[in-house]
Amino acid sequence: MSKGVVITFMLVLFVLHQDFWFRDDATLVLGILPVGLAYHMAFTVVAALAWLVIVRFAWPKYLVEEENEGSEQ
Amino acid sequence: MTQTLIVVIYLVLLLVLGYFSSRLFRGNSNDYFVASRSIGPLVLFMSIFGTTMTAFAMVGSTGESYRVGIATYGKVASSSALIHSACFFLVGLPLWALGKRNGFHTQIEFFRARFESSKLGYLLFPILVGLIIPYLLVGLMGAGSVMQGVTRGAFPEIFTSTGGAVPPWLTMLVISCVVLYYIFAGGVRSAAWANTFQTCVFIVMGFIAFVTISSKLGGMQAASAMADPGKAVRAGNLTEMQFLSYCFIPLSVGMFPHLFQNCLTAKSAKSFRLTLVAHPIAIMITWIPCILIGLWATGAVMPDGVTPVIPEGTSPNAVLGMMVGKLATPIIGGLVTAGIMAAIMSSLDSQFVAVGTMFTKDIVVHLFGKERFSETQKVLLARGFICTIVFVTYLFTLAEPRSVFSLGIWCFSGFAGLFPLVFAAIYWRKATKAGAYAAVIGSALSWFILFRESDYGANGSYLVGGVMPVAVIFATCAICMVVGSLFTQAPSQETLDKFFKKKD
Numbered sequence: 381m382s383k384g385v386v387i388t389f390m391l392v393l394f395v396l397h398q399d400f401w402f403r404d405d406a407t408l409v410l411g412i413l414p415v416g417l418a419y420h421m422a423f424t425v426v427a428a429l430a431w432l433v434i435v436r437f438a439w440p441k442y443l444v445e446e447e448n449e450g451s452e453q
Numbered sequence: 454m455t456q457t458l459i460v461v462i463y464l465v466l467l468l469v470l471g472y473f474s475s476r477l478f479r480g481n482s483n484d485y486f487v488a489s490r491s492i493g494p495l496v497l498f499m500s501i502f503g504t505t506m507t508a509f510a511m512v513g514s515t516g517e518s519y520r521v522g523i524a525t526y527g528k529v530a531s532s533s534a535l536i537h538s539a540c541f542f543l544v545g546l547p548l549w550a551l552g553k554r555n556g557f558h559t560q561i562e563f564f565r566a567r568f569e570s571s572k573l574g575y576l577l578f579p580i581l582v583g584l585i586i587p588y589l590l591v592g593l594m595g596a597g598s599v600m601q602g603v604t605r606g607a608f609p610e611i612f613t614s615t616g617g618a619v620p621p622w623l624t625m626l627v628i629s630c631v632v633l634y635y636i637f638a639g640g641v642r643s644a645a646w647a648n649t650f651q652t653c654v655f656i657v658m659g660f661i662a663f664v665t666i667s668s669k670l671g672g673m674q675a676a677s678a679m680a681d682p683g684k685a686v687r688a689g690n691l692t693e694m695q696f697l698s699y700c701f702i703p704l705s706v707g708m709f710p711h712l713f714q715n716c717l718t719a720k721s722a723k724s725f726r727l728t729l730v731a732h733p734i735a736i737m738i739t740w741i742p743c744i745l746i747g748l749w750a751t752g753a754v755m756p757d758g759v760t761p762v763i764p765e766g767t768s769p770n771a772v773l774g775m776m777v778g779k780l781a782t783p784i785i786g787g788l789v790t791a792g793i794m795a796a797i798m799s800s801l802d803s804q805f806v807a808v809g810t811m812f813t814k815d816i817v818v819h820l821f822g823k824e825r826f827s828e829t830q831k832v833l834l835a836r837g838f839i840c841t842i843v844f845v846t847y848l849f850t851l852a853e854p855r856s857v858f859s860l861g862i863w864c865f866s867g868f869a870g871l872f873p874l875v876f877a878a879i880y881w882r883k884a885t886k887a888g889a890y891a892a893v894i895g896s897a898l899s900w901f902i903l904f905r906e907s908d909y910g911a912n913g914s915y916l917v918g919g920v921m922p923v924a925v926i927f928a929t930c931a932i933c934m935v936v937g938s939l940f941t942q943a944p945s946q947e948t949l950d951k952f953f954k955k956k957d
Contacts, residue, residue, distance in 0.1 A: 386539075386542070397531060397700070398693075402686075404686050406685045408674075408677055408678075411673075411677065413745075414677075416527065416686060420526050420530070421526075421741060423534070424733050424736065427531070427534045427535045428731070431730045434729070435730060440546065446553070446722060
């Protein structure tokens, strides 16, 4: 489960990161942020959310076992 | 004068923090090197984040944004937001578990055990230390450049050769001494606490710099409108292949010796959860103000409406210091400079501790045995080696300066190029000793050849067939590892059981 989720997230985010769509667009979002920069800011937030999902739902089993062993010792 | 005074007060505060964290030091090498594996989620996150953000992130990113525009964020920061956390998850967590189970303190101990080779450590040690030196250089040079930019004209009678600014050699000397003091006081625990404090400082001060500069330029909209539109896009500043191959650079965190050591300080695997999620956001909070300041610098003019804030031909290293020095009040300028110093020192401290730990554990104790030295002697040996490396680095800073960003990229390229080594060690049962030797030698040779071709980093636009050199170094390492491993005998069953039995 965890490997599949992580690999899927990584591949999707890697493709999204390439940003072919705003590479030559100089529009300023809200008159401040170049759209290419705003896109990568949004990408960063999505990456953090992806890690939140992974941490919450795809935490590796071996680490749980490691923690349990540590608490038993 | 005011700026210098504020920076001095900040450095004194750090010395006080170092003194108090030394009271927590338990006096043994386990505490000095991995803080007795007792660091919780918040300090772990602040410590790891503070360690990865250095002069490269503040001084380098502003200068690079000034030079090639907003593509700087995409090529390094947003890719790092994804890949750094991936490295912590795929490399940091397994190494933490293996380190805890087997008592490793350094990367080299791990590689020696995994590849059943003592000599591999002697091969890796000079390479890892050699790659850390440019990283230290980046920090020290960044500190020197910023302080010089901010204090221009403050001491006309004392520092005549620098136009009255505090000369870089003096800033670098003071910074080195302060960091040495607080890590000598309490080792990695002191570094972790100092990093936590310094990370808060540089995030807050970066924000203050951003607000002050934008206000002085007439607001954020006015500042963005003034900027060179050619720098507000990626096209024309960076090719697609360059942008793609830059993605290899953040893999360097998987091989940084100081991050390996930081990971080992974690109290539990759960301590990493906050780091995985918050690290991308913290990168954004730190980088975006710097990228925008660099972009604004391309068109910013002084209040007279004519004189450019950044004169043509200015070194990219000086852009942040000049923007702060010319557009902020002396008090704000001083606070921001203290914040930049905080970012720089929060990396230097972990790097200093890591080189000391590697020397003591991987060379001295490995050669002479655990019983040969007392705990106090081990700590003293680490401190002695740290001083030597700092001295060597300091001598390098006096040579011809390089762009902080370019030098940082070469340093990261070396570590990222070695990433296949650690990845194969953790995930590929068939990875062998011969494969590891081939990978290390192959990547070191390819790094050196390409670094020399780039005129030792002076050519900041150097590419190999249109891609970043890191892609070639990475490929060389991966191919050497695979070929070397496929044609040699697999590790013993005992070793495989030790390293592979519990991962899902």
